[in-house]
Amino acid sequence: NNIAVARKAVAAAAASVPKPDLIVLPEVWNSPYAVTAFREYSERVPAVKDGAEVAGTTEGESITALREMARDAGVWLIGGSIPEIEDGTENIYNTLTAYNPEGKIVAKHRKVHLFDIDIPGRQTFKESETLSAGTWLTSFEAPFGKIGVGICYDVRFPEMAMIAARQGCVAMIYPAAFNTTTGPMHWTLLQRSRANDNQIYVAMCSPARHPGAAYQAYGHSSVVNPLGDVVAEADETEAIVYADIDTDMLATTRRNLPVTIQRRFDVYDDVSK
Numbered sequence: 001n002n003i004a005v006a007r008k009a010v011a012a013a014a015a016s017v018p019k020p021d022l023i024v025l026p027e028v029w030n031s032p033y034a035v036t037a038f039r040e041y042s043e044r045v046p047a048v049k050d051g052a053e054v055a056g057t058t059e060g061e062s063i064t065a066l067r068e069m070a071r072d073a074g075v076w077l078i079g080g081s082i083p084e085i086e087d088g089t090e091n092i093y094n095t096l097t098a099y100n101p102e103g104k105i106v107a108k109h110r111k112v113h114l115f116d117i118d119i120p121g122r123q124t125f126k127e128s129e130t131l132s133a134g135t136w137l138t139s140f141e142a143p144f145g146k147i148g149v150g151i152c153y154d155v156r157f158p159e160m161a162m163i164a165a166r167q168g169c170v171a172m173i174y175p176a177a178f179n180t181t182t183g184p185m186h187w188t189l190l191q192r193s194r195a196n197d198n199q200i201y202v203a204m205c206s207p208a209r210h211p212g213a214a215y216q217a218y219g220h221s222s223v224v225n226p227l228g229d230v231v232a233e234a235d236e237t238e239a240i241v242y243a244d245i246d247t248d249m250l251a252t253t254r255r256n257l258p259v260t261i262q263r264r265f266d267v268y269d270d271v272s273k
C-alpha cells in the first residue's frame with residue numbers, strides 16, 4: 001500500500017551518500033487525488049502550536065508512519081500532504097506535516113489556496129467541493145535554515161513565498177501534484193518565478209504519473225536555486241531527486257543583485273487594499 005511505498009522511498013533517500021538532512025514527499029500520497037476520495041482517506045492530524053505538537057490530540061496511521069520514517073531514517077521530513085479530518089467540525093483539509101529526526105511534528109500546514117480551476121475539455125478540478133481552506137502560513141526552523149512550506153496551487157500566489165523570504169526562509173518547499181495540462185505550462189515557470197523574485201531555493205515534489213489514475217500527475221519533482229536555475233529535475237516516472245541548499249550561494253546572489261534590500265515599501269501601496 002501507499003504507506004509501504006512511502007516508507008521504502010524515504011529509507012532509500014536516507015541511504016544515499018552523503019545522507020540528506022531533509023526529505024520531501026508529494027501531495028496527497030495516501031489517497032487518490034480525487035474530491036470523491038478525500039473524506040474516505042482522511043485522518044486525524046495533531047494540532048501544532050509554536051513549532052510543537054499540542055499534547056493529547058489523536059492521529060491516523062499515515063501520521064504515525066511518517067513519524068517512524070523520520071525517526072528511523074534520522075532525517076527532517078516534510079511528509080507531503082494527506083486529507084485531514086478535523087475533530088469537532090469534521091471539515092476536511094489538504095494538510096502537510098513536517099517532522100524532526102526524533103519524529104516530532106514541527107509544522108502543520110493546511111493548503112491555503114484550494115485548486116478550483118476549469119479549463120474546458122482539458123482540466124477541471126474543484127477541491128472546494130470537499131475541502132476547506134487553511135487560514136495560516138507555515139514555516140519551521142531547522143539546523144540547515146528556516147524552511148517555508150505550501151501545497152501545490154499555493155505556489156501560484158507569490159505573496160506566500162515573499163512573506164516566507166522576508167521572514168528569513170532560505171527555501172519554499174511545496175508538495176504538489178500538477179497535471180498534464182498545467183504542468184507543461186507553468187510547473188517550472190512558477191518555481192523559477194518564486195525563486196528569482198525572492199532569491200530563495202524553491203522545490204516541488206510530485207507523485208509519479210500513474211497510467212491508470214483518473215488524475216494524471218505531471219511528475220517532474222524539481223529544485224530551483226536563488227538565481228532561478230533548475231538544479232535538479234525528475235521526469236514523470238518514479239524517482240528521487242537530490243539538491244543542496246547552499247546558503248553561501250543564496251548570500252552571494254543577494255549581494256550581487258541586492259533587490260531584497262532595495263525594495264521600496266514606502267512607494268508600494270498595500271496590495272491588499
Ligand SMILES: NC(=O)CCC(=O)C(=O)O
Nearest residue numbers: 115152153177178179182
Ligand atoms: N493539486 C493542485 O493544487 C494542482 C495545481 C495545479 O495543477 C496548477 O496548475 O496550479
